[in-house]
Amino acid sequence: MRAGGVGKVIASQNPAFAVGDYVNAGLDVQEYCLIPQDQIKRSGMFKIDPRLGLTTWLNVLGMPGMTGYFGLMEVGLPKAGETVVVSGAAGAVGQTVGQIAKIKGCRVVGIAGGQAKCDWVVKELGFDACIDYKNGDVKAGLKEHCPKGVDIYFDNVGGDILDTVLTRITRGARIIICGAISQYNNTTAVKGPANYLSLLVNRARMEGIVVFDYADRYHLGVAEMAGYLKAGTMKSREDVVAGLENFPETLLKLFNGxxxxKLVLQVAKD
Ligand SMILES: NC(=O)c1ccc[n+]([C@@H]2O[C@H](COP(=O)([O-])OP(=O)(O)OC[C@H]3O[C@@H](n4cnc5c(N)ncnc54)[C@H](OP(=O)(O)O)[C@@H]3O)[C@@H](O)[C@H]2O)c1
Known part of the structure; x- marks a missing residue:
């Protein structure tokens, strides 16, 4: 099973990676990973600084963080004072997006499932508000918390929530299509946005983002995010489950919230 991971080098024939170094790479779901010399570039392997926290390198400093960073900055093009809404707000990508948007001077409203997640993004991460889509009405929440409308919507979930946000966008709004987790397990056709004419009326755009397109510039995103982490202006929360044997039920956690x-499976002890 393919998966990104962090690991410790225990044997090496490559002078760039010494025994004891920590690396981030496509290590897959397994306790040991052998990467042949000619596969190193393809695996995306790079050395990491474990002092920033090993699991942080799978979250804010890793693939989800880069998704949030490049998606927001290069597709969303946030300007100070704009209103940014992000779904999956307490997840790996969502927490990164909301925190960057706050740092850039935006008003940030999250959408998440349950009071605990909503409380966390507001009280711990500094979001301006969070709408609990499992226990409240998203449209009413958007009206209340985005009185000037939604300038940027970072969409991690698709489905009904995307459709609802479309009714509240501003002229020239940007919608970043990052994911549609509400649709991944559908056995029927994916539900597309019925309210897409809102894009027309508002001269707005929806644009997809695939993080791997930015791989050659990850180091820039990582440097900026590491600066925020060190300065204490950004936090990184991971949810670590131990045991390779727990992989199937752990994966399913993503789909019931x-x-x-960031959900991390720990397959070996350091
Ligand atoms: N485009 C890219 O390059 C790229 C890269 C990485 C990830 N992604 C996408 O980004 C999204 C977030 O990924 P992540 O790794 O950060 O996951 P995550 O947010 O850490 O975890 C998934 C969360 O999705 C929410 N969710 C699940 N089913 C839902 C539903 N039916 N309606 C609304 N919310 C639902 C749950 O949060 P609640 O408890 O709040 O419901 C769950 O905790 C995913 O769609 C993923 O595929 C895209």
């Missing part, structure tokens, strides 16, 4: 932060 049981994970709180």
């Amino acid at each position: 049981e994970n709180f932060g």
Whole structure:
């Protein structure tokens, strides 16, 4: 099973990676990973600084963080004072997006499932508000918390929530299509946005983002995010489950919202 991971080098024939170094790479779901010399570039392997926290390198400093960073900055093009809404707000990508948007001077409203996640993004991460879509009405929440409308919507979930946000966008709004987790397990056709004419009326755009397109510039995103982490202006929350044997039920947590932060499976002890 493919997966990104962090690991410790225990044997090496490559002078760039010494025994004891920590690396981030496509290590897959397994306790040991052998990467042949000619596969190193393809695996995306790079050395990491474990002092920033090993799991942080899978979250804010890793693939989800880069998704949030490049998606927001290069597709969303946030300007100070704009209103940014992000779904999956307490998840890996969502927590990154909301925190960057706050740092850039935006008003940030999250959408998440349950009071605990909503409280966390507001009280711990500094979001301006969060709408609990499992226990409240998203449209009413958007009216209340985005009185000037939604300038940027970072969409991690698709489905009904995307459709609802479309009714509240401003002229020239940008919608970043990052994911549609509400649709991944559909056995019927994916539900597309019925309210797409709002894009027309508002001269707005929806644009997809695939994080791997930015791989050659990850180091820039990582440097900026590491600066925020060191300065204490950004936090990184991971939800770590131990044991390779727990992989199937751990993966399913993503789809019922049981994970709180970046979901990480720990397959070996450091
Ligand atoms: N485009 C890219 O390059 C790229 C890269 C990485 C990830 N992604 C996408 O980004 C999204 C977020 O990924 P992540 O790793 O950060 O996951 P995550 O947010 O850490 O975890 C998934 C969360 O999705 C929410 N969710 C699940 N089913 C839902 C539903 N039916 N309606 C609304 N929310 C639902 C749950 O949160 P609640 O408890 O709040 O419901 C769950 O905790 C995913 O769609 C993923 O595929 C895209």
